Amino acid sequence: GAVVSQHPSRVICKSGTSVKIECRSLDFQATTMFWYRQFPKKSLMLMATSNEGSKATYEQGVEKDKFLINHASLTLSTLTVTSAHPEDSSFYICSANMATDTQYFGPGTRLTVL
Amino acid sequence: DAKTTQPPSMDCAEGRAANLPCNHSTISGNEYVYWYRQIHSQGPQYIIHGLKNNETNEMASLIITEDRKSSTLILPHATLRDTAVYYCIVRVAGSGAGSYQLTFGKGTKLSVIP
Numbered sequence: 001g002a003v004v005s006q007h008p009s010r011v012i013c014k015s016g017t018s019v020k021i022e023c024r025s026l027d028f029q030a031t032t033m034f035w036y037r038q039f040p041k042k043s044l045m046l047m048a049t050s051n052e053g054s055k056a057t058y059e060q061g062v063e064k065d066k067f068l069i070n071h072a073s074l075t076l077s078t079l080t081v082t083s084a085h086p087e088d089s090s091f092y093i094c095s096a097n098m099a100t101d102t103q104y105f106g107p108g109t110r111l112t113v114l
Numbered sequence: 115d116a117k118t119t120q121p122p123s124m125d126c127a128e129g130r131a132a133n134l135p136c137n138h139s140t141i142s143g144n145e146y147v148y149w150y151r152q153i154h155s156q157g158p159q160y161i162i163h164g165l166k167n168n169e170t171n172e173m174a175s176l177i178i179t180e181d182r183k184s185s186t187l188i189l190p191h192a193t194l195r196d197t198a199v200y201y202c203i204v205r206v207a208g209s210g211a212g213s214y215q216l217t218f219g220k221g222t223k224l225s226v227i228p
Binding site for chain 1: 214
């Protein structure tokens with residue numbers, strides 16, 4: 001149990017295009033999902049907290065108009081990187097909270113912007 | 115959330131027990147100790163968590179000192195697949211979306227050696 005999936009696992013896009021990443025909790029319902037970003041050899045940095053049916057809460061320094069988050073159901077949250085640029089290249093990881101209070105993570109999405 | 119201190123790296127011989135320490139001297143009474151690990155290029159994997167009692171599951175044991183200022187994660191028989199970065203995180207028990215956040219430090223890079 002407690003499986004979180006992400007799609008795609010890897011994406012390469014041209015500068016200026018938008019990329020959507022999906023995060024799904026496969027066997028549980030998650031009222032809260034989180035999006036993290038991780039640069040090479042660095043730790044995970046929280047980008048935003050996503051609550052089902054409401055607007056996401058972004059961490060300081062994260063542009064909400066650039067990183068659009070939608071949490072339309074209890075099992076799905078999406079992150080759209082709009083007008084991506086090379087500096088947005090990173091490893092994006094989502095997580096979901098179970099009712100037990102434990103957070104489970106997806107496998108991550110490697111984004112490369114050319 | 116309280117901060118944690120972990121050694122940056124450790125080595126362990128394959129088949130031996132790996133003991134990973136964590137200092138959390140400013141932990142509050144309502145904060146749990148969580149352990150996650152991240153294998154290269156994957157999302158973090160939940161290992162175990164506890165409040166004040168020692169805990170054991172199929173992956174590991176968690177030993178929390180009586181004063182709760184430190185803890186040790188024990189992998190009883192380390193294998194090469196246990197090579198990863200291990201994160202010790204303290205977090206307030208959930209009562210709303212914000213309290214579920216996890217703050218990742220630099221962790222301990224455990225290398226299991228054949």
